Amino acid sequence: MSFSRLDSPVQYLKGVGPRRAENLAGLDIRKARDLLYHVPRRYEDASTVQPVAELEVGDSAVVVGRVRSSGVIPTRKGLRIFQAVIEDETGHITCAWPGQPWLDRRIRKGDLLLAAGTVRFFHGRQIQPREFAILESARAPSVSGGDEGGARGTIFVVYPASEAVPQWVLRQLLERNLSTLLRQVEEEEYLSPGERREIGVPGLAEALSSLHAPKSLDEAERGRRRLAWDELYFLQLMHAHARYRSTTAVNGIRFGRTNRLIRPLHESLEFRLTDAQARVLREIYADMTTDRRMNRMLQGDVGAGKTIVAVFAMMLAVEGGHQAALMAPTELLAEQHARSLQRLLGPLGVETLLLTGRTDAGERTRVLAALADGGGLVVTGTHALIQETVEFARLGLVVVDEQHRFGVRQRMVLSQRDPVPDTLIMSATPIPRSLALALYGDLDLSVVDELPPGRKPVETRWLRPSRRAEAYRLVRDELACGRQVYVVYPLVGESDKLELRSATEEWERLRAEEFPDFRVGLLHGQLPGEERDAVMRAFLAGDLDVLVATSVVEVGIDVSNATVMLIENAERFGLSQLHQLRGRVGRGADRSYCVAIADAEEAAGERLKVFRSTHDGFAIARADLAMRGEGDFFGSQQHGQPVLRFADLTLDQDLMRAAREHARATIDRDPDLLAPGNAMRRHLLTGRFGDRLQLRSVG
Numbered sequence: 061m062s063f064s065r066l067d068s069p070v071q072y073l074k075g076v077g078p079r080r081a082e083n084l085a086g087l088d089i090r091k092a093r094d095l096l097y098h099v100p101r102r103y104e105d106a107s108t109v110q111p112v113a114e115l116e117v118g119d120s121a122v123v124v125g126r127v128r129s130s131g132v133i134p135t136r137k138g139l140r141i142f143q144a145v146i147e148d149e150t151g152h153i154t155c156a157w158p159g160q161p162w163l164d165r166r167i168r169k170g171d172l173l174l175a176a177g178t179v180r181f182f183h184g185r186q187i188q189p190r191e192f193a194i195l196e197s198a199r200a201p202s203v204s205g206g207d208e209g210g211a212r213g214t215i216f217v218v219y220p221a222s223e224a225v226p227q228w229v230l231r232q233l234l235e236r237n238l239s240t241l242l243r244q245v246e247e248e249e250y251l252s253p254g255e256r257r258e259i260g261v262p263g264l265a266e267a268l269s270s271l272h273a274p275k276s277l278d279e280a281e282r283g284r285r286r287l288a289w290d291e292l293y294f295l296q297l298m299h300a301h302a303r304y305r306s307t308t309a310v311n312g313i314r315f316g317r318t319n320r321l322i323r324p325l326h327e328s329l330e331f332r333l334t335d336a337q338a339r340v341l342r343e344i345y346a347d348m349t350t351d352r353r354m355n356r357m358l359q360g361d362v363g364a365g366k367t368i369v370a371v372f373a374m375m376l377a378v379e380g381g382h383q384a385a386l387m388a389p390t391e392l393l394a395e396q397h398a399r400s401l402q403r404l405l406g407p408l409g410v411e412t413l414l415l416t417g418r419t420d421a422g423e424r425t426r427v428l429a430a431l432a433d434g435g436g437l438v439v440t441g442t443h444a445l446i447q448e449t450v451e452f453a454r455l456g457l458v459v460v461d462e463q464h465r466f467g468v469r470q471r472m473v474l475s476q477r478d479p480v481p482d483t484l485i486m487s488a489t490p491i492p493r494s495l496a497l498a499l500y501g502d503l504d505l506s507v508v509d510e511l512p513p514g515r516k517p518v519e520t521r522w523l524r525p526s527r528r529a530e531a532y533r534l535v536r537d538e539l540a541c542g543r544q545v546y547v548v549y550p551l552v553g554e555s556d557k558l559e560l561r562s563a564t565e566e567w568e569r570l571r572a573e574e575f576p577d578f579r580v581g582l583l584h585g586q587l588p589g590e591e592r593d594a595v596m597r598a599f600l601a602g603d604l605d606v607l608v609a610t611s612v613v614e615v616g617i618d619v620s621n622a623t624v625m626l627i628e629n630a631e632r633f634g635l636s637q638l639h640q641l642r643g644r645v646g647r648g649a650d651r652s653y654c655v656a657i658a659d660a661e662e663a664a665g666e667r668l669k670v671f672r673s674t675h676d677g678f679a680i681a682r683a684d685l686a687m688r689g690e691g692d693f694f695g696s697q698q699h700g701q702p703v704l705r706f707a708d709l710t711l712d713q714d715l716m717r718a719a720r721e722h723a724r725a726t727i728d729r730d731p732d733l734l735a736p737g738n739a740m741r742r743h744l745l746t747g748r749f750g751d752r753l754q755l756r757s758v759g
């Protein structure tokens with residue numbers, strides 16, 4: 061693929077010299093392409109821009125007008141105020157910027173100014189702009205001239221600008237170069253007219269033209285959707301390719317199903333599988349009984365019953381004479397899993413082993429020998445199981461609990477075996493489908509979207525700190541009935557000394573003053589691993605009544621006797637994190653409580669209201685995504701550019717689904733994009749989009 065002129069330095073565009081190029085770099089505009097893709101931050105149209113004559117005191121207004129006069133006026137208190145009188149076809153109004161006399165050098169008579177702010181009464185109507193933009197400069201009148209801004213029906217485009225590169229400079233540069241740039245970008249069109257019609261997006265050049273110079277807001281939105289499509293499609297193309305490499309292209313295992321173990325396991329259960337569990341199991345069995353390697357993620361709310369699904373999958377592997385491994389993020393969790401597997405599988409005559417850092421030398425030798433020896437068995441452990449040089453005779457299935465600790469590197473270790481074992485990754489926290497597709501589109505997705513019947517939702521309250529005594533009363537009542545309680549404090553960084561001290565001090569206070577008759581333990585991330593384990597084990601064994609903890613308890617262990625989760629400074633936690641904490645209680649048959657203590661307004665207050673009223677983990681996750689934005693989950697690139705600039709996972713769910721279908725179809729037909737018709741796709745995937753879409757970790 062030949063070098064695109066769009067990749068040449070911005071300096072060679074009309075109106076850009078070395079000095080201006082340097083300033084543009086401050087806005088991340090380095091190549092010609094960056095200018096073309098420097099899209100407006102927002103638009104103002106006739107419906108948002110108000111005629112000056114109609115402004116009333118108290119309005120939150122956006123106005124556009126020519127500067128008729130301006131100057132700096134001093135006040136008695138020594139404050140200097142820059143003022144500009146602006147005028148549209150209907151009248152004039154004063155804009156005032158107290159304390160910013162230096163604006164006198166930037167805003168001049170004759171400039172076309174957009175200003176947004178509240179209209180106040182001060183010697184007549186006045187706006188103190190929250191925000192303003194010089195749409196045209198009197199020093200450099202618009203090339204196209206005619207367009208007298210301020211008139212109704214005009215769309216005003218507001219770019220991300222800087223002091224060194226103001227609005228009007230960007231507008232002028234684009235005005236002078238847009239048609240050339242649009243001609244050049246035509247070369248990168250990879251969608252045929254037929255495909256564009258099918259997807260419902262305009263051509264690339266048309267879309268970019270719509271974004272820079274829309275005739276209506278709808279047109280700008282159509283342009284945005286095209287660019288959003290490009291991002292989502294190439295993201296999914298990358299995933300589809302990775303999926304192909306890790307499933308179809310490798311030597312997988314076709315498991316033979318005999319029901320020798322599956323049937324007795326069914327018969328031994330004290331409950332019936334939910335419809336969701338049964339559906340997900342069918343998906344898993346279908347994957348496992350083909351040659352294609354399974355690489356699947358299992359999603360479900362806390363308590364949805366993911367573990368038993370995984371156990372059935374393991375039985376399918378063991379039936380066929382393979383070994384199945386279950387990996388947990390901590391030793392404690394591994395031990396817990398091993399115990400429940402033993403309980404379920406012992407009666408079926410399936411050997412279950414445990415291998416962690418605590419396994420003593422003799423037992424370790426025995427386990428390693430059993431693994432190397434072959435035969436159907438189940439082994440539980442931490443990630444060390446696959447990272448170390450543990451030799452498996454016939455490893456067929458790897459189940460990973462709590463996906464977010466399981467990195468790409470560990471996945472690689474797995475795929476170096478031959479045949480490559482099937483993989484089932486169980487995620488700890490539900491995430492919205494659109495986010496799951498964006499982050500883990502290389503995995504197939506199964507969702508247990510139903511809780512077993514008869515679950516009592518955890519009763520959730522939000523109390524102001526002034527009502528903490530009520531929370532303590534509840535705690536005492538529950539403790540008196542022999543229940544256990546968590547008290548959680550936020551800890552942002554592991555090394556946050558101040559907050560650590562507060563958790564420690566609170567622990568001292570709680571055991572000495574509030575709950576002196578009970579055994580109160582302290583758990584935080586700075587305790588040595590062994591001590592942390594010991595504390596957790598004591599709580600698990602019922603030797604502690606109250607566990608004061610920082611959020612390390614989040615991916616902790618299930619204590620079915622714990623009935624209260626008390627969260628201090630709850631405003632500091634994210635929604636999904638709160639839900640995860642709440643999931644630590646309500647594991648048993650008893651009524652349970654979650655009390656969030658917080659003095660919270662605005663965003664944090666909204667979060668807590670959602671938390672209090674919703675128990676559905678997926679609904680919580682969607683709200684979390686909508687409130688935080690996807691940037692929080694993706695992280696950003698080195699330059700601080702968000703991974704998705706145009707797509708919005710909440711808004712564009714339909715596009716995301718379509719993008720995934722198209723991408724998978726593309727890869728099914730031509731896995732390595734070698735067909736001549738896919739040359740541009742390959743070029744864009746390996747170049748521009750490949751760099752951008754390398755995903756970061758999940759938050």
Ligand code: ADP
Nearest residue numbers: 331332333334361362363364365366367368512
């Ligand atoms: P999670 O999805 O959070 O990992 P678990 O697998 O730990 O949930 O299951 C939570 C509890 O629900 C376990 O005690 C499990 O035995 C029980 N359980 C699982 N499936 C069902 C079901 N279909 N009916 C009733 N209880 C179930």
Ligand code: MG
Nearest residue numbers: 366367461486
């Ligand atoms: Mg689980």
